[in-house]
Amino acid sequence: MEIKKVEKEKSVQISLIGRLDATTFSELQLVLDEIFKSKIKELVFDFKELEYVSSAGLRILLNAQKLALNNSFKMKLINVNKDVMDVFKITGFDEFLTIE
């Protein structure tokens, strides 16, 4: 999986390319840990080129969303494809994730 990070003022956009699964989620975790060290206002995940998300990926998104709530920054997902959206729907993640 390839991760692209774009920072603009206090807004961070992360583009994921490939698969967010059990073998790749730790890479994203490292990136996110780095981001959460500084205070941000917005976190945007661009899933345009993300093939799929497994439960390992969901776990990271869940934790990120919890952090966003506690540290009052905005978190949203853009360009979510159908397969990934299906996973969100099945697991009920679409209820609390902000998806545009």
Add this chain to the structure above:
Amino acid sequence: MFFKTIRYKILLAVCVSFLFFTVCTFVVCFVYYKNNKGMANVACSAIVENYATDINATINRLFDLSNNLSILGEVFYRLNTKNHKELEWSVFKVFSNNDSKITFSGGVWYEPYIIKSSQERFCACATHNNKENVWEVNSFFESEQYYYLSRMWYMSAKSFMTQYNKNIISRPYFGATGMKELMITICTGIFDSKGKFIGTSSVDWELHAIIKDLADIKITKKSFVLFANKKYDFILVLNYDNADVDKNIGKSLSTIEWYSENLKNETRFFYNKEEYVCFIKHLFDDFVLCINVPTKELYYNIHNILKIVVIIFLLSIILSVFIIFRILQYNIEKPIQYLVEKAKEYTSGIFNIKFNISSSIEFSILASTFNNMIASIKEHATRLAIADTTKKNIERELKIARTIQSSNLKTIFPPYPNRKEFDIFATMEPAKEVGGDFYDFFFLDDNHFVFLIADVSDKGIPAALFMMESKGVIKNSIERFPLLNEAIEKANNKLYKSNDAGFFITAFIAILDVKTGILEYINAGHNKPLLKLASSKYSYIDTKGNVALGVFDNVKYNTYKVQLSKNSALFLYTDGITEAQNTKKEFFGEQRLMDTMNEFSSTAKNNIDNLKNTIKSFCDGAQQYDDMTMLNIIYKSEETDRLIVGAKVDNWSIVYNFLTKNMIDKKIKKEYQSKVLLASEEIFINIANYAYEKEKDGKVWITTEKTDITYDIVFVDSGKHYNPLEKKEPDVDASLEDRQAGGLGIYLVKKIMDKVEYKYENLKNIFVISINLQK
């Protein structure tokens, strides 16, 4: 049902005999009645006849008397004596000899001036003095006072007297002399030589006596008499209902409604609503006598007798029928009912019963026979119960032995679900509870698969015991010695030594290299197996076999090799198959076996099931005496649908690539691919994280299979027994704060796959997920 009971039949017989006796009674009565009726009639006719004869005789006497007087008168005239006294005396003489009961007077009377020209009337008359019972000359009739010439009887006699010597009977009339009796005067004319009427004789027929006699005839209470003169149409006697006789005297016959001129003897008529039988007799000179008797009274006695006879007859018949019925009931029906009830008791489970009938010898014999029968049944039952217990014990032990034996054979198929290089199926059906046949198969290592079939030279418990030992010895030997022939030679020596009972074992042992398809085998005196190379047909392996195991010491065994390609197959069997017999004692035979195997080609299990059915229909229910064992193995060549990989999270990419390639090969649609990959990841990661806690070399076997309908992925691991499907599902509706990160993986799998199965077999966790390709 009722018509078949003895009760009904007895009743029927009794009724029929009752009917028969009744008919007989009535026939007898009828004949008796007819005869007696005739006799009564004859008796009555005789009575009438009797009276008629008397009356006729009286009339004859009177006629005779009248004739005599007439002759006397003529003689007196011709003698011309003219002496009145002489005539008187002569007349007196004629009467004095007569019975006064018939006539009381009579005389000779002449025409005026015939005897004496000076004397108008000349007659002589005698009458009977009843007081003194003597006849005397009565001059009263000569007197002027009487003046016979103007008397009706004289005048009518004179006018009718046209013929000489003709008797005339007068109409009955009452006498003028103060004697009020009814009388008839009989006259006979007196003629001179020229035929001129000169006088007449007279005889008075006093009817009082005869009327009295006739009126007194009482044959029965209501019988009555008719006596009349037809010429004068004058009834003399008609005493209906004992009525006064005088009342009807002189009446015309036409006043009698039942009377006619044609009335015949024994004619029946009705008078005053009652039937009468008439006994009639026509007498001289138009007299008629008729005695009429009411039918009822005439036959009263006969009727009465018949009534009594019929009643007695019927009563006695009813009584005897009743007695017969009761006798039959008590002696036949009751004992039968008793027997039936007792027998019912017996069949309902009361075994200690005793039949007791003493009413008749026949039934008491039957009862004692039943008692004997019950006694012997009891004895047999006791013996049977003992035998049954013994048999049950043996059966129980045999069942245990069978369980032990079958648990010793591998019966779970497929035995290696993750090995797709071959398809194997085997079965053993002992002829008795336990058999001497066996099969076995096992992996020597990852690539070498051993399978064998063997037949101990006997059946039953001893063979089964020896079979168990042989199986262990052969397996041990093969596992210990790398060369097949060496292993079998060692096994043979061992079996030879431990074989005091003189058993031998025929066996076919083979080792298949599942990677290369090379098959090594030894045939120790066993039936030639069927071999199919690639997709051709089965034929019998024609290589020379060796001697059976356990017969000789130190035998050398030859190993043969054959290269199997994809879909090559081998069928092993024992002689129970080829020697299966039908009812005509024909063997199933090698040819039929080969044909059956060739005509049907499916999985190993289906092949064997098909063969089993063919043998079953061939045998057609005939009992089989030999164990039937068979083993079918189909070589599938090296497996491309299989991956063996270490159970590590990092290996997911290997699995990912394997599955991706596999799905492209199998042309699985893209939309399904991502689902399969996601589910597979969750399963694999789950195994990698939890299956092998401390083991470092834990492995995961992954196989795929695509059918027309589904695409299945099987994950097998030999880690700890753990069913993730039993884990509690995460609450997907919980709020963000309450959300737990765990359990989502398996939940996802369940949601996106069409079928998810978990089982634990042979110490292995088997997880199958499948997706429906037709959705």
